[in-house]
Structures are given as structure tokens and as C-alpha cells.
Amino acid sequence: MSWKTFIEKQKTAATIFTHALRKNELSHAYILEGPKGTGKREMAKLLAQTLFCENRKGIEPCHECRNCRRIASGNHPDIVWVKKEEDATLIKKEQITYLTREFAYRSVESQIKLFIIEDADLMSTQAANSLLKFIEEPHQNTVALLLTEHIHQLLDTIISRCQVLTFSALSRKDLEDKLIEQGISKPLAALSSQLTNRYDEAISYCKDEWFANARLLVIQLEQKLFNSTQAGLSTMYELFAPHFKDQKQWDIALDLLLFWYRDMMSIHLDRLSEVVYCDKLDELKSQTLQKSLQHIADDMAYILKAKRQLLSHVNGLSVMEELIVKLQGEA
């Protein structure tokens, strides 16, 4: 990773850092804030390498010198990197003690010390308060980076003492690309990046067998709805009812259905690149032939209405029943 590539992805944050690095005017504390998967940790690491690199070219670290390699492997003694332990729900008290102690000690090798706290919102109020003191009166040549996905859970007193850099959420396309990079198939990546713009949520959908099956069920339902006049409801009872159990799952079912109709609309409007069920293009096309644009819009309105009903705690199964009857009636 280099600053050059970061400027393209997270323009605001990267610009502020590169600017400060060029002028050698790094502030003493930053909050890197934004949804998961937006590159906060990578940027923290890059900043560390830039600060410690032995053969820095301009502001780009070499990634090859002893310091760059040690930062990559987490072995540099002047970088204090605290993150939540795997099974813990909070940053532990010992970790905070370690952190405050490190604040009090001089650096080991160099003249700079860098503190990186991942998931800074997971500090208890007490822990955050003890940090406050050090952020308030920083020693020379120390930089602290607080990484968080939920800035509003940080103490106001901490936020006010740090420069806040907001990482923008991944665009749909970026998220989809990132998922595909992780070995997720394109249809699943496309679909899950429609459901959410958070990387962690998207990847957990993609890795969940339930989600893949839900997608297949929706496709099956659509086939039934178009090919026969009777089977829609029975498919729903036989297959949907056991698969979708709570309100949240029914809501996903409705979303998946909605995307199907939206895809048909996209085909009508000749925006093929926006089709989410990209592997079912032929089916979509044949179904689109049977429906006018107005029809599709009406169907989508039914689905949106069903979503509202679900929100007001109508039973998922009954919402679906009504919806299918309506969708079928139209067909």
C-alpha cells in the first residue's frame, strides 16, 4: 500500500496525512473513523512505515528496510499497537495499563513513538479517561492514532483533543470488487453489496450458506410465479416458511425479491450493467418480456408495502402470502 493508492481510495484522510508528512507537521493525535474495511488499519500501518522507514523516498516508505519489515510483522518496539483480543468484548484493563506505561517510557530505539489503538470505542470510560491525560499533554515526538467504527461512542473529551479523519464508506462497486478479491463469486458479491455497504456485514452474508440458499429460493419463487398460476403459494409454504424464521430474515427475503424486480426494470431501461442477478440474465430477460414498466413499478410498490408491514410487526408469513397473491394476480 502506498500513499498514492490511498489518495484514490480515501481522498480526505490520505490528503491530510500526506500534507502533514510533507510539511513535517504531524499532529499528536488523530481519530481514524469510518466503517469496517475502509482501510483505517492499512493507513495506520502506512503512516508507521513512513515515520520509521530508513530509506524513505519523499513520503513513500520503501517497504523493504528493516523498520518497514518489522512494522509489517508487528515487531517494532517503538510502535505500541493495542487491539481487542480475539474473544474479548472490550479492550482489557491490562492493555490500558500497558498503554499508559508505554506513554510514560522513552522510546526504545528511535526518537519517535507511535500509539495505535484499534476499536478505540471499546475502551471503558475509565480507560478512556486515563488516556485523556496523555493525549492532553503529549510528550515530544509521540503520535497517537485512534481507530474506530463508532466515533459517537468515544468520549467527547477525547474527540475534541484529536484531529478526526473520516473514512468514507466503500462505494458499491469498491465493496463488490473487494469481496470478489476475497474469493466470493460475483453473483453473491453483487447481491450482498446491495444489501449493505459495510464490508464485514457483506462478507458474513457471503460466507453464510443460509444467504446463498435464500437467493436460490427467491429465484425459484420467481420462476414459479411466472410459469404457473398455482405453484407460487405452495412454494412459499413448503420452502420459504421453513427457511425464513424471523422478521429480519423475512426482510432480507423481501429485499432479494425487490432486487429481482429492479433488475427487470434495469433490463427494460437497458442498463444491463446494473443487473444484480447477473448470472440469471436470460431468465430475467424472458420475464421482462411479459411485463410492462408500469407493471414492474407496481410490483415493486407491493414489495415496499410488504416491507413496511413487516416493520409494523405483521407476521412474516402472512405478509408474504398477501404479497404473492398480489404479484401473481398481476402476472
Next chain:
Amino acid sequence: MQDIADSNQTALSMKMTVTKDKLVESVTHVMKAVSSRTTIPILTGIKITASLDGVTLTGSDSDVSIKSFIPLSENDQQNVTVEKTGQIVLQAKVFSDIVRKLPSDTIAIEVDQRLITKITAGSSEFTLNGLDPEEYPLLPVIDEEDNNIVSIKKDLLKHVIRQTVFAVSTSETRPVLTGVRWNIQNGKLDCVSTDSHRLAQRVIPISTDDETKYHNIVIPGKSLNELYKILDDNGEEPVRVIITKNQILFQIKNLDFFSRLLEGNYPDTDRLIPTDSKTTITLSTKGLLHAIERASLLAKEERNNVVKLRTHENSVEILSQSAELGRVYEDVPVETIEGEELKISFSAKLTMEALSRIDAQTIQINFTGAMRPFVIRPIGDEGILMLILPVRTF
């Protein structure tokens, strides 16, 4: 393919043999600095460096680092042979267990380019995966030309540590107070520690040629306690003390003890020490210590462990009481007593800790009123000073 062909004729990156006794001794030393709870993965290892003049082992938890050197030969005894110089980092716990249990007197260690380490002793052979020595933290390089070297006799250093480190603060609210301040100036080493309830000071003359570069430093109390444990009783040996920008190094024969320093400015303690005296008493150190110990038997049952002292014509009275248990008072004879009459309350714990660090037979205590700190100095040793803040009682 090239790689596989090469590794068959394994180019060695280090090869040496060392006597088991020496290696075990060294490993024991450096293991004292290795912590299992480290956040820096490489520090779970011991670094082994084979050079032309011997073998060096290094262990560290980043706060304290210990380097133990095994010279090629010592007292006409061959300790080490180095065939190929090089270095490697091996998992500390495993390596130290292996070394202790190996069957023969000499141990051969071979490292190839893939960091695979073969340890052979007698018919036993271990193959360990080493870690990259480049990843290991760099310890400060000592420039002999620099005027930062001070030499202190080992037993004196032990005394200095014992008489100051007990008074450091244990609270992290003012981290700089968790250390002992060392000030090297004008041929004197001035050590001060305080937790803001009491203060301990020890000044010793030292031989430095010139002003040292970093003359005012704060050494973590924890590190000094570690060092104290490592200093053995061979008291006449000199310890070389070298101060660098971030660390202080104590060199003892074949052992280097590094400690990181504390950041921040130590408060000016000189103005805390009263210069005048309204009541001055001279008395036996042990006599007072034991009387306070007895009084504390009741006082410690109360929340604050406070004892009272009241002056009489030629004695002082130590008393304390516990609301539930009862009361105790004791007359302690004094050698001299001058000045105003006085009634003062103070913490038995802090006073006992201070008194127990004084080796002199008799002490002089200077009081400047019941609300002001009092100062204990041993008679015959100007370098030691213990200051204690009184407790307000109603």
C-alpha cells in the same frame, strides 16, 4: 527449483559449540528479562549472536534487556568455538528448557539460511525453527568515546538502590514518580525517589572525568528492582553505568543490563526538604524502629496505621490506639533533644520502611512543626535523607 538444490548443500549462516554450563548460566540470566506477556512477538525469543570473540545472548521485554556474553575462553578454559559467525532468534521458553536438559557437556548450534537451527548434544539432536534476527530490537550502541560512563562499586550500587527504590510511587497517575531520579553532576550521583507522601534521597561521590551528556534521568523503579536481584554479593567489583538517550546500561563483567528511561520532568524536590529545624532529636535507629513496630500492631488495625510521637524532657513517647482494641504507649530514650515541644502523627508504615533502610546505629530527626514534613538522617552518613509527611489528626 534453484532453492531446493541450494538447501541440500545448506549454506550455514551460523555454527558454533559452547559448553553446557556456560550456556545454561547465560540463558538463566537473559530469561530474567523475557516476559511471556509481550505484545511484540519477536520478544518471546532469545537472540543468540556468535561473533569472533564469543557468544552473546540477549533477552528483552522492551523495558529491560539483558545481554549475557560468553567469551571464547576464560581462566584457560575453552568455553566457545565459533566456526561461522552469525545470529538467530529462538523461542526463549523452549530453548531454555532444551538447553537445561541436554545430555552432554558441549552443545553445538548450527543455523542454516532458512533460519532452521540444529542443536546437537551427544546423541540428541533438536531442529528448531528460528526467527529472523533482523526483527529483534536494536539495543543502543555504546560509544566508548562518549563521556557518559560512570563507575560504581557493586555493593554501593546495591545500597543506593535499596535506599531509594522503596519510596517510588506505585500509582500510574504521575508516571514519572514511578522512577528514581538520578542526577550526575559535580562528581556526585544524587538519587531521589518520592511518592509525594515520603521521599528518599541518597547522594554518593562518583568518579567521572567530565560532565556527562545526559545528567538528569529517571529510571523506572521496576527496572532497578530487577537489577538489584541480578547484582550478586561480589561487592568490590565495579559496575559501569552508561547513559544513552533512551536507555541506561549497567555493565557487570559479562552481563549488560539495559533499562528504558521514563519520559517527563521530575519535580524539583530540593524545595520540599526543610532547611531549618524547630525540634531536633538524636536517638537509636533500632530503638525507634522497634517502638514504632510495636505501636503499629494496634495502629494497623485502624484504617490509616497512624502512630503519634510526643516529646518529653529526655525521651519521646510513641503511642497509638485502636478504637476497638485498646491503646499502647512506649517511652523511647533519646540521646539528645533540643527545641520546641512537639506532638506529631505520622504513618507507621512509611516511617518503618524508611528506618529499616538506614544502617547507621543512630539517627537525627529534624521536625519543623506538627504539620510540616520531618527529616531523618543517619549520624555519620551525610548522603542519606528520608523525608516523611505527617498525618493530620483531630
